[in-house]
Amino acid sequence: MSIKIGIPRALLFHKYSTLWITFFEELGANVIVSEETNKRILNEGTNNSVDEACIPVKLFHGHVLSLKDKVDYIFIPRIVGLHKGEYICPKFSGLPEMIKYSLKDLPKIIDTEINFIKSIEKLNDTVQSIGRYVTNDNKKIMYAWEKAYENYKMDNLRLNEKFLDINLSNNKKIMVMGHPYNLYDRYMNMSAIDKIKSKGLNVVTPEMIDSVTINENSKKYKGKIFWAFARKLIGTTMYLIEKNNIDGVIYISSFGCGIDSVVGETVERIIRRESNIPYMLLTLDEHSGEAGVNTRLEAFIDMIKWREKDENNISAHG
Ligand code: SF4
Numbered sequence: 001m002s003i004k005i006g007i008p009r010a011l012l013f014h015k016y017s018t019l020w021i022t023f024f025e026e027l028g029a030n031v032i033v034s035e036e037t038n039k040r041i042l043n044e045g046t047n048n049s050v051d052e053a054c055i056p057v058k059l060f061h062g063h064v065l066s067l068k069d070k071v072d073y074i075f076i077p078r079i080v081g082l083h084k085g086e087y088i089c090p091k092f093s094g095l096p097e098m099i100k101y102s103l104k105d106l107p108k109i110i111d112t113e114i115n116f117i118k119s120i121e122k123l124n125d126t127v128q129s130i131g132r133y134v135t136n137d138n139k140k141i142m143y144a145w146e147k148a149y150e151n152y153k154m155d156n157l158r159l160n161e162k163f164l165d166i167n168l169s170n171n172k173k174i175m176v177m178g179h180p181y182n183l184y185d186r187y188m189n190m191s192a193i194d195k196i197k198s199k200g201l202n203v204v205t206p207e208m209i210d211s212v213t214i215n216e217n218s219k220k221y222k223g224k225i226f227w228a229f230a231r232k233l234i235g236t237t238m239y240l241i242e243k244n245n246i247d248g249v250i251y252i253s254s255f256g257c258g259i260d261s262v263v264g265e266t267v268e269r270i271i272r273r274e275s276n277i278p279y280m281l282l283t284l285d286e287h288s289g290e291a292g293v294n295t296r297l298e299a300f301i302d303m304i305k306w307r308e309k310d311e312n313n314i315s316a317h318g
Contacts, residue, residue: 002028003028005073005074006070006074006107007032007067008034008064009035012092014181014184019148019152022144022147023131023148024134024144027144032067034063042187045058045059046286048065054257055188055255055256056188057091059181060095061099064076064106068107072107074110075110076095077096077130078114084119086226086228088229112129127141159207162208171202172202173245174203174250174304175204176192176205177206177252178253179259183252190293196250196297196301199298209236217238218232218234223266227263230266237267240275241274248277248280249267249280250279251282252284253283278304
């Protein structure tokens with residue numbers, strides 16, 4: 001019988017799902033992804049994690065619990081850095097310990113370290129040590145990785161093409177920015193993206209812009225960029241300003257996120273200083289009410305439509 005590997009549908013799953021699922025499936029594992037976020041998962045996560053954790057990390061606890069009795073292993077890599085010279089939020093490197101400390105009687109955890117801060121040279125070793133949880137066949141592991149990476153690249157290409165299509169459309173365009181788990185977990189953001197689309201606007205996210213464009217544009221920022229998330233979000237911001245074909249920016253943030261308090265503020269400052277694109281920060285936590293989120297989204301969308309009609313696109317923020 002094949003090994004069952006559980007992957008929590010939380011945090012960086014929202015960016016790397018194709019990569020991880022393809023990799024383990026190509027190795028012959030039976031991959032079980034936790035169900036979509038719901039009230040029970042959120043409550044279990046908040047009740048079984050430390051108070052100081054941000055909401056995406058609490059939610060991760062809930063997803064791990066929902067896999068607990070269904071799998072042989074749970075994939076919780078210790079992510080230290082994904083790109084040379086850039087750190088990721090420290091919560092990712094402490095995640096396996098946080099989970100082991102807070103949740104009891106879990107299956108074995110695949111907690112291989114992923115650390116490419118100094119160089120990408122360790123990639124093969126990292127891939128091999130994760131793959132060995134399923135097989136000792138080195139060739140099979142490398143083949144599975146190549147297939148997984150190919151599928152991941154195809155996913156990204158499809159997103160890039162979607163962006164080109166949106167650019168050709170005459171509809172208004174809103175950039176929704178933030179960490180992938182804040183953008184793509186519909187329960188947590190109360191389907192913000194679907195709600196914007198239902199008003200006849202197009203939605204663009206940073207994942208739709210190709211990485212070469214983001215990297216090139218991030219270099220235009222004069223300050224130093226330490227964080228992996230920051231390069232993507234600041235690069236996206238510089239690109240938007242240069243192209244000037246976005247009608248509004250909504251930044252979705254989690255309450256208590258230290259990285260967002262710096263990166264979100266930087267993004268807002270650049271947009272307000274260098275453009276007149278309307279900007280709104282939407283900070284969410286486990287107590288956010290849907291009515292309040294709807295009201296803010298509707299007011300922002302109305303303002304964008306009204307602004308074109310009556311104000312000839314004058315600055316929306318003074
Ligand atoms: S970046 Fe922010 S939201 Fe994400 S894990 Fe770190 S503190 Fe939490």
